Amino acid sequence: MQKLFNKFKNRNEPRTATIQPGGESFEVPKNRTLLQAANDKGIDFPQHCTVGTCGSCRCKLLEGEVRPLRDFSYTLTRAEISDGYILACQSMLKGDVVVELESRGELATQPAERFTANITSTGMLTHDIMEVSVQLDRPLTYTAGQFADLLINNGLEGFARHRSYSFSCAPEVGGSSDLSFHIRRVSGGSYTEWLFEKDRTGETLELHGPNGSFWLRADDAPILCIAGGSGMAPIKAILEEAAAHHIKRPVTYLFGARAQRDLYCLEEMQALAKQCPTTLQFIPILSEEPEGSSWTGKRGLVTEYINPAAVGFDLKGCHTYLCGPPVMIDAALEVLECNQVPTDHIHYDKFLDSRQLEIES
Amino acid sequence: MSSAIAGNSGPLSFVARVTTLPHLTFAILPVVGYLLGGGIYHWITVFVLLALMFIDPIIGTDDTNHDEADEGALQEKLFYRMMLWVTLPASVAVTIFGHWLLTQTSLTTSETIGFLLSLTLATGFLATTAHELCHHTQPVDRLIGDLVFTPIFMCDFHIYHNFMHHIHAATPIDPGTARYGEKIYPFLINSIVRKTRMAWQIEKKRMADNGKPTWHPSNLMIRFIVLQAAWLGLLVALFGLWSIPICFVQYLFPRLLLAVGDYLEHYGLGRKQLPDGSYEKIRPNHAWDDSTLVSSMLFCQIDRHSDHHTNVGRPYQILRVMDEAPRLPQGYLTMIPIAFIPSLWRKQMHPVVEAYYDKGEVIPYAMPDALPEKYAAMVPEGWGQTLPD
Known part of the structure; x- marks a missing residue:
C-alpha cells in the first residue's frame, strides 16, 4: 500500500534527464516530453518535425524508462528499438533517465575538416569590425559557440597562418553551407589588411572547422x-x-x-x-x-x-x-x-x- | 471575434482570432435551417458556402504573422486546443440530428438534397480540424481527432498523412502530390485509393516490426474500422438502413475535399534527390501557399501550407505566411472549383508554376511529356526513380 502511495506521490515529481556524452543533466517536468524539456533549458538537441514522424531527435536510452506518446515503431526500425533507441519528442519520462545523443558525441569529438569557402558578401558592422559571409563547398555541422580557422590561400608571405573566428549565427539542422564571421581589423596585420583593403567578394578561403568546446551547457540555472x-x-x-x-x-x-x-x-x-x-x-x-x-x-x-x-x-x-x-x-x-x-x-x-x-x- | 478571445495583444491573423468558430457555425447551420422552417432553408449551408466562395477573392488575403515574441505563449495556450476539442460534440450532434431528420421526418426531394449537402459540408469541413488534432503531440488531442474523423469515416487519413504525406510530399512516393499536367479526376481516384492502402501498409509493417500479426488489436487500422463500424451500427440501430447511404455521402465529400486540397498544395513541385537516392529535406518552396482570408478560415489556416510542412510541429494558430514559398494565384475556395475544369486550371496555374520553376528552387515534377522542353531539361536524369520500400 505504502509502495503504491509512494508511486502515486512520485508521479508528480519532476524527473532528471542526463545526456551523454557530456553528462549534462536537466529537470523534466511531468507534463513535458524529453525534447520539450531540453528545449526549455536551451539544450542543443537535434530535432525537426517534433511530432514523432521524422526521427531527427532519435537518441539511445541508456538508463531508465520512458512512455512513448506515439509508438516509436512508426519511425524507428525494429533493430533500433531493440537497441534501445527512442524519440525524444514522443518520450514522457517514467523516472530519471540517461540518454545518449550520438550527434552530440560527433559534434564534441568530430574532427575538423577542410572546406573551400567562397566569400559571398562583406559588410562593415562597426568602423573596424566586418561581417564576412561565405558559402562552403558542402554543409558543415557545428554547435553554436564553436569557431573555425580561416586561411587566406593567396600564396603571399604572411598569410600562411590561419586566424580563428566564431560562427556568428546559430547552425541549421543538417549542417550549414552559408556561414558568417565577425572579423576585427588589426592595423598593420597583413591578414586583416588584405580583407579590409577592398571588396573581397568572390575570393576563395580555406576553412577548417568546427573547433572549440564553447557551447551552452544544459541546466536550469540563469x-x-x-x-x-x-x-x-x-x-x-x-x-x-x-x-x-x-x-x-x-x-x-x-x-x-x-x-x-x-x-x-x-x-x-x-x-x-x-x-x-x-x-x-x-x-x-x-x-x-x-x-x-x-x-x-x-x-x-x-x-x-x-x-x-x-x-x-x-x-x-x-x-x-x-x-x-x-x-x-x-x-x-x-x-x-x-x-x-x-x-x-x-x-x-x-x-x-x-x-x-x-x-x- | 476580437483578439480578446485569444487574450493576446500582438498581431494575429484572422484565423488565429476566430479559430474554429467558422467550423462550429457550419455545424450549427443545418439545425438553424430546420428551425427556420426547412424548405429552402435546408440549403442554408450550401448558400453560405457559395456566398463565401463569391466574397473570398473580394476580401483578399490576410498576411498577418504573429510576433515571434508571442509565439511560445500562443503555442502553449489551451484555448486553441479547446476550440478544436469542441468540434467533436458539434460533429457528433449535427450528424445524429441530420440522420434523424433525413430518416425520421418527411422531407421533399429538394429538401432532402439540400439538407444532405448541408450536413455533408458541416461535417466535411471538420476534417480540417481533425487534421490539425492528428498532428498534436498530446495523445488526448489525437484521440479527439480520430473521433472527429469517425462520423466522416476518415480515421485512416491520420496514419497516411503523418507517416507518408509529411515524410514524402513533393516526391513520387506520395500519392497526395500532384504532377504538373496531371488531370484532377484520375488523381482523385488514385490518391484516395492509394492513401487508404498506404495506411494499411504502414500499420501492417509496424505490426510485423513489433512481431505481431497484422490482425492485432494494437493495429490502428483495425481499431479505426471497429470504431467506425460501431458508429455506423449505432446510426443504423437508431435510424434504420437509410443511414448507410447518408454515411456514404458523408464519407465521400471530405475525402474529395482533402484530396483536391492535396492536388493544389504541392502541384508540380519536386524535391531534389541526394546522391544516396533520398530526397532533400522539405523546404517552404515545396508547397503552395495561400493566405486568402475566407479560405484560410474554412481550412483552419492549413493553406499556410509551406510552414505547415516545414515545421510540422507548429499548431494552426502560429502558422506563418512564408516569403520564399510559391503562391497560389487564388484562394482555396476559388482554386478548388477551378481544379475540376482542367483547361481552366492549366490556364490559371501553369504560368504561375512555370514562373516558379524559372527560379530554380524546385525540381519540376510532371506527367511524362507534359512539361515544356525548357523545364524538362531541369529534371535531372533518373530523378524520381527511387521507389518506396
Missing part, C-alpha cells in the same frame, strides 16, 4: 553572458539557438564596447530580447563614450555590472559564458570569483585569447 568587441559572434549564435528553442532560463547579456561607434548587432539582439521578453535582457555598456553624448544607456566597464542588482538574478547559482579581449575576461573572472560563481560554471574559450588580440605574426 545564464550570464559577457562579451566585448567581436566576442559578440559566438554569444549571438548561442542566444539565437536558445531563442529558437524558446529557452525558459533567465539570460542577461552584458556587452561591453568603447563608444557608440563600436556597438553593433543591436537590432539583432533587441529582436532576440523581444522574442524572449521575459527571459532575455541585453545590456550594452560603453566605457569611453564622451560625457554628454546622445548615449542614454549604461556607462563604465562591464565588470561594474557583474552584480545581482544589474543582472537581475543571484550570481552564485548562475552559469557564465565569456568572450572578449583577454583583459576583459581576466577582470570579469576576478569579479565572478568574488561573487562565488563556481569555476565549473564559468565557460570561456581558451582560443579566444589569441583570436581577440589578433596578434599578427
Whole structure:
C-alpha cells in the first residue's frame, strides 16, 4: 500500500534527464516530453518535425524508462528499438533517465575538416569590425559557440597562418553551407589588411572547422553572458539557438564596447530580447563614450555590472559564458570569483585569447 | 471575434482570432435551417458556402504573422486546443440530428438534397480540424481527432498523412502530390485509393516490426474500422438502413475535399534527390501557399501550407505566411472549383508554376511529356526513380 502511495506521490515529481556524452543533466517536468524539456533549458538537441514522424531527435536510452506518446515503431526500425533507441519528442519520462545523443558525441569529438569557402558578401558592422559571409563547398555541422580557422590561400608571405573566428549565427539542422564571421581589423596585420583593403567578394578561403568546446551547457540555472568587441559572434549564435528553442532560463547579456561607434548587432539582439521578453535582457555598456553624448544607456566597464542588482538574478547559482579581449575576461573572472560563481560554471574559450588580440605574426 | 478571445495583444491573423468558430457555425447551420422552417432553408449551408466562395477573392488575403515574441505563449495556450476539442460534440450532434431528420421526418426531394449537402459540408469541413488534432503531440488531442474523423469515416487519413504525406510530399512516393499536367479526376481516384492502402501498409509493417500479426488489436487500422463500424451500427440501430447511404455521402465529400486540397498544395513541385537516392529535406518552396482570408478560415489556416510542412510541429494558430514559398494565384475556395475544369486550371496555374520553376528552387515534377522542353531539361536524369520500400 505504502509502495503504491509512494508511486502515486512520485508521479508528480519532476524527473532528471542526463545526456551523454557530456553528462549534462536537466529537470523534466511531468507534463513535458524529453525534447520539450531540453528545449526549455536551451539544450542543443537535434530535432525537426517534433511530432514523432521524422526521427531527427532519435537518441539511445541508456538508463531508465520512458512512455512513448506515439509508438516509436512508426519511425524507428525494429533493430533500433531493440537497441534501445527512442524519440525524444514522443518520450514522457517514467523516472530519471540517461540518454545518449550520438550527434552530440560527433559534434564534441568530430574532427575538423577542410572546406573551400567562397566569400559571398562583406559588410562593415562597426568602423573596424566586418561581417564576412561565405558559402562552403558542402554543409558543415557545428554547435553554436564553436569557431573555425580561416586561411587566406593567396600564396603571399604572411598569410600562411590561419586566424580563428566564431560562427556568428546559430547552425541549421543538417549542417550549414552559408556561414558568417565577425572579423576585427588589426592595423598593420597583413591578414586583416588584405580583407579590409577592398571588396573581397568572390575570393576563395580555406576553412577548417568546427573547433572549440564553447557551447551552452544544459541546466536550469540563469545564464550570464559577457562579451566585448567581436566576442559578440559566438554569444549571438548561442542566444539565437536558445531563442529558437524558446529557452525558459533567465539570460542577461552584458556587452561591453568603447563608444557608440563600436556597438553593433543591436537590432539583432533587441529582436532576440523581444522574442524572449521575459527571459532575455541585453545590456550594452560603453566605457569611453564622451560625457554628454546622445548615449542614454549604461556607462563604465562591464565588470561594474557583474552584480545581482544589474543582472537581475543571484550570481552564485548562475552559469557564465565569456568572450572578449583577454583583459576583459581576466577582470570579469576576478569579479565572478568574488561573487562565488563556481569555476565549473564559468565557460570561456581558451582560443579566444589569441583570436581577440589578433596578434599578427 | 476580437483578439480578446485569444487574450493576446500582438498581431494575429484572422484565423488565429476566430479559430474554429467558422467550423462550429457550419455545424450549427443545418439545425438553424430546420428551425427556420426547412424548405429552402435546408440549403442554408450550401448558400453560405457559395456566398463565401463569391466574397473570398473580394476580401483578399490576410498576411498577418504573429510576433515571434508571442509565439511560445500562443503555442502553449489551451484555448486553441479547446476550440478544436469542441468540434467533436458539434460533429457528433449535427450528424445524429441530420440522420434523424433525413430518416425520421418527411422531407421533399429538394429538401432532402439540400439538407444532405448541408450536413455533408458541416461535417466535411471538420476534417480540417481533425487534421490539425492528428498532428498534436498530446495523445488526448489525437484521440479527439480520430473521433472527429469517425462520423466522416476518415480515421485512416491520420496514419497516411503523418507517416507518408509529411515524410514524402513533393516526391513520387506520395500519392497526395500532384504532377504538373496531371488531370484532377484520375488523381482523385488514385490518391484516395492509394492513401487508404498506404495506411494499411504502414500499420501492417509496424505490426510485423513489433512481431505481431497484422490482425492485432494494437493495429490502428483495425481499431479505426471497429470504431467506425460501431458508429455506423449505432446510426443504423437508431435510424434504420437509410443511414448507410447518408454515411456514404458523408464519407465521400471530405475525402474529395482533402484530396483536391492535396492536388493544389504541392502541384508540380519536386524535391531534389541526394546522391544516396533520398530526397532533400522539405523546404517552404515545396508547397503552395495561400493566405486568402475566407479560405484560410474554412481550412483552419492549413493553406499556410509551406510552414505547415516545414515545421510540422507548429499548431494552426502560429502558422506563418512564408516569403520564399510559391503562391497560389487564388484562394482555396476559388482554386478548388477551378481544379475540376482542367483547361481552366492549366490556364490559371501553369504560368504561375512555370514562373516558379524559372527560379530554380524546385525540381519540376510532371506527367511524362507534359512539361515544356525548357523545364524538362531541369529534371535531372533518373530523378524520381527511387521507389518506396
